[in-house]
Amino acid sequence: MALIPLKQTITVTKAGESDGWGGVENGDVLTLPARVVNETKTVKTPTGEEAVTSLRITLDKLADISYDDTITFTDELGATVERKPLSIAPKRMLSGRAILTEVYV
Numbered sequence: 001m002a003l004i005p006l007k008q009t010i011t012v013t014k015a016g017e018s019d020g021w022g023g024v025e026n027g028d029v030l031t032l033p034a035r036v037v038n039e040t041k042t043v044k045t046p047t048g049e050e051a052v053t054s055l056r057i058t059l060d061k062l063a064d065i066s067y068d069d070t071i072t073f074t075d076e077l078g079a080t081v082e083r084k085p086l087s088i089a090p091k092r093m094l095s096g097r098a099i100l101t102e103v104y105v
Contacts (some may be wrong), residue, residue, distance in 0.1 A: 014021035015066065054081070055083075
């Protein structure tokens with residue numbers, strides 16, 4: 001059970017593998033419960049650059065998300081956002097166990 005209510009859902013399309021001809025095969029598609037907040041924030045990307053994000057997605061425990069995956073979220077009004085993560089930050093307890101994962105897109 002998550003620390004916060006996870007009432008929304010996101011769809012994660014895992015990065016596929018190269019087919020050897022310059023194309024990419026489709027990866028697995030996961031549907032995860034999440035808490036999505038629309039907010040504008042500046043975060044650091046894995047390369048150290050600053051980027052402006054518009055969504056903060058909170059997931060339970062240590063979520064299986066990488067920077068190559070594509071995250072799709074559709075809000076209550078039908079607006080769809082489909083982007084790759086800019087920042088993935090697991091939040092840990094004192095014991096070191098991950099309790100939440102924050103993803104900024």
